[in-house]
Amino acid sequence: MIWKIARKEIKETLREGRFRIAGIIVVALLSIAVVISYNYYNYVQKQHAQASSNARNLWTSQDEKNPHSAAHYGTYAFKPKSPLSLIDQGVDKFTGISIFLEAHRRNEAQFMAAADQTGLARFGDLTPDFILLFIIPLLIILMGYNSFGKERENGTLQLLQSQGVSPRKVALGKWLGLYIPISLLTLGLFLSAGVMLALTPDFGLFSWTALLLMALVYLIYYGVFANLTLIVSAWTKSGGLALVLLLSLWIITCLAAPKAASNFADALYPYPTRQEFMASVTQDQQKGLDGHNPWNEEAKRLEKETLNKYGVDSLHQLPFNFDGYRMQKGEEHEAEVYFKHYQLLKAQFQQQSRFYSLSAAASPYLPARFLSMAIARTDYGLHWDFADAAERYRLKMMEALNMDFADNSAYGNWAYKADQALWEGIPDFSYTPPSLGQIALSHLSNFLLLITWLAVSFLGLFWITRRI
Secondary structure (H helix, E strand, O other): OHHHHHHHHHHHHHHOHHHHHHHHHHHHHHHHHHHHHHHHHHHHHHHHHHHHHHHHHHHHOOOOEOHHHHHHHOEEEEOOOOHHHHOOOOOHHHHOOEEEEEOOEEOOOEOOHHHHOOHHHHHOOOOHHHHHHHHHHHHHHHHHOOOOHHHHHHOHHHHHHHOOOOHHHHHHHHHHHHHHHHHHHHHHHHHHHHHHHHHOOOOOOOOHHHHHHHHHHHHHHHHHHHHHHHHHHHHOOOHHHHHHHHHHHHHHHHHHHHHHHHHHHHHHOOOOOHHHHHHHHHHHHHOOOOOOOOOOHHHHHHHHHHHHHHOOOOHHHOOOOHHHHHHHHHHHHHHHHHHHHHHHHHHHHHHHHHHHHHHHHHOOHHHHHHHHHHHHOOOHHHHHHHHHHHHHHHHHHHHHHHHHHHHOOOOOOOOOOEOHHHHHHOOOOOOOOOOHHHHHHHOHHHHHHHHHHHHHHHHHHHHHHHHO
């Protein structure tokens, strides 16, 4: 009986003009969005490859110079674009794509795509995740808002009851009739995107497992909306009232709740301004070793400790150039300062993330959104991880340059120059993002919240259908 009810619902849906028109529009929008994202990804990947090659060539083709001068010359670390950004671009347009690596400074990522957009960008981009998160729930509402209303008008609910059909079977049949067309549309999109990614050469680290996991997240998300739609349809006396309530529910869950959660998180756990952040960093740096200032108090203390350690009376008697050694120690001190203050920023980020997780009880949109971005590797967590990897690479590069200066020249010999062999000996920056298992484990709470939404909404659906 469940499948008979489901088939009847699907046939009625397919016969209705509003679903055919809305379905055609959604499919067209999804197709256009995928093509736009695919072209944008290829464009960015080509730019990324060219920029990475140019940066490496500029670094290795330097003339002979002092290694510390080369440290100030610097190079760039480029963030690779994830293949699944084809579906969910996340925050990529707002976080920057490259970080300049130089001595004494930990720089922020730059060249944000959002900075190059016009004022029309405030109306949003046509991307697959926009269709998946906002438009398809509207399609579910359009399909199912009158699911129980038409049964009341036709008197078929009493007929089903008289035949001994349980309310649970009616609910499951209607749920499947609403859910199956949406799930087929969703799986078709992900299958098409997967084939496109698999057949495209050099499309990054593509994983069918990650793609299927993302599809599962959206299927659970749509299951929740299907339940909510049927609950409201069963509770209200007319289809018009059900439609108004469901549209209000969509506005609250997909628009108002995420914005409110963001505003509350910013208010409760605010980030310092850039000026405040840099002032705090500078203040702590001035309290420690300055690698360029041999008369600095900490530099004098380091000089005394080094002389005692090697049992000599003069810096000229050390087996290395103390200038390079002092600059390396200064670099390590500055790195500790940056690490301290970036950890404070991370703490605020983690507090905001926990607040968002708590807010997910008010909207299924929030856990679905966070899971989608995380699996696509386009969330803030991935950006933090990339920035930390770039900083670790910067510190190793600075150590190699400063210690080459220290080991291959005498104290006071600032005329020492390294050649191309040193520049080429420093490996190019390479970034490996967290594995899918690590991502899934770190976002387990969001997945459990989404499952909870599905389970509770099913219980609500069974309860309301039993009452009618």
